[in-house]
Amino acid sequence: MATVYAFVAHNDGVLDDSAAELAAAAKKFTDAPVTAIVSGSGVDAAAAKAAELFPAVWKMDAAELAYPNAEVVRKALLNNLDAGAVVLMAHNTFGMDLAPGLAVKTGGAFVADVVAIEGADGDTLKVVRQEFGGVVSTHVTVDMSAGAVITIRPGAIAAEEGAAAGGAVEEKAVGDVSAKRKFIEVREPEAGDVDITKAEVLVSVGRGIEDQDNIELAHELAKAIGSQAEVSCSRPIVDAKWMDASRQVGTSGKTVKPKVYLAMGISGSFQHMGGIKGGLIIAVNKNPNAPIFQVANVGIEADILEFIPELTEALGEL
Ligand SMILES: Cc1cc2nc3c(=O)[nH]c(=O)nc-3n(C[C@H](O)[C@H](O)[C@H](O)COP(=O)(O)OP(=O)(O)OC[C@H]3O[C@@H](n4cnc5c(N)ncnc54)[C@H](O)[C@@H]3O)c2cc1C
Numbered sequence: 001m002a003t004v005y006a007f008v009a010h011n012d013g014v015l016d017d018s019a020a021e022l023a024a025a026a027k028k029f030t031d032a033p034v035t036a037i038v039s040g041s042g043v044d045a046a047a048a049k050a051a052e053l054f055p056a057v058w059k060m061d062a063a064e065l066a067y068p069n070a071e072v073v074r075k076a077l078l079n080n081l082d083a084g085a086v087v088l089m090a091h092n093t094f095g096m097d098l099a100p101g102l103a104v105k106t107g108g109a110f111v112a113d114v115v116a117i118e119g120a121d122g123d124t125l126k127v128v129r130q131e132f133g134g135v136v137s138t139h140v141t142v143d144m145s146a147g148a149v150i151t152i153r154p155g156a157i158a159a160e161e162g163a164a165a166g167g168a169v170e171e172k173a174v175g176d177v178s179a180k181r182k183f184i185e186v187r188e189p190e191a192g193d194v195d196i197t198k199a200e201v202l203v204s205v206g207r208g209i210e211d212q213d214n215i216e217l218a219h220e221l222a223k224a225i226g227s228q229a230e231v232s233c234s235r236p237i238v239d240a241k242w243m244d245a246s247r248q249v250g251t252s253g254k255t256v257k258p259k260v261y262l263a264m265g266i267s268g269s270f271q272h273m274g275g276i277k278g279g280l281i282i283a284v285n286k287n288p289n290a291p292i293f294q295v296a297n298v299g300i301e302a303d304i305l306e307f308i309p310e311l312t313e314a315l316g317e318l
Helices: 015-029 044-053 070-078 093-106 212-225 237-240 303-314
Strands: 004-007 035-041 056-060 087-091 107-115 115-119 126-131 136-145 149-153 169-173 203-204 229-233 260-264 282-284 297-299
Touching: 004 229, 015 035, 015 044, 015 087, 015 107, 015 149, 035 070, 044 056, 044 169, 044 229, 070 203, 087 093, 087 107, 107 126, 126 149, 169 237, 203 212, 212 229, 212 303, 229 237, 229 303, 260 303
Parallel strands: 004 035, 004 087, 035 056, 056 169, 087 149, 107 149, 203 229, 203 260, 260 282, 282 297
Antiparallel strands: 115 126, 126 136
């Protein structure tokens, strides 16, 4: 098998959780050393962190890579990758932009949004993807003989605890990365009313809450739980303008790490679940086949419009 690379995401010198997940994902199909690729401007700290997870690290450090422009990064990768390379990256917003074009340019196979890796037999890789919002799993074989670009769903493959690779960092010249796509500006999101990323307990409501007026039920439950609890939501609730975007959990919202996550009337789309990192997930849903029951630690089949007030009342009696 050709060299396996992991393109790792980072921010301000801090590696994204997906970096360790990519290291674990690679070990599921190769015993060979995997090279992490850290791209950006001023990435010494991120490269050093990547070296704790991977036996080798390529540092692509250049002013042109300061902003996440997939066209520029793709060119820098193509200037360095060897023929037949197998490249893993997170199935996040940037990975979705970078990966397909990279596969086209390298001529390798492309598999998106992998949730499990079953192993490899020679150049044939077996992976699992999900269809129909997670209701159906598809087992896919991938011919990696001409290389491959594989995006892995964040949170789907568990990182290894306490991995210490002690890798060596090698600086790579990025080469010609002139691109038609130009960086214009970074727009910070408006500050919201609460910081759900700090909450220990999240009462999170989805479309199952049915009506804007019912959102008050979630606030009452959070109040009954105590000051460590906040209310968060899935994206349809923000789209309906029933809650501020600062409360949205998911790949296009916030990433949260509460001790307890109460998912109320949330189906469990990967875009939502991708924003939950750790903690006990308690899902309440009236549909016994809701995909969230496959990933929740505790599943309760109930109507949340009855369950939430009952739980609030019971907590009030403690
Ligand atoms: C690029 C992109 C980015 C996205 N980013 C995000 C994101 O960051 N966060 C996010 O959440 N979504 C995101 N989405 C949307 C995502 O795909 C789903 O559509 C969304 O998460 C579904 O929200 P939901 O679970 O609340 O609604 P639904 O999928 O409609 O599920 C509602 C659930 O409530 C249950 N229910 C209904 N009534 C009741 C009741 N009375 N009691 C109990 N259960 C009930 C139903 O059985 C169902 O399971 C994104 C989509 C795209 C394309």
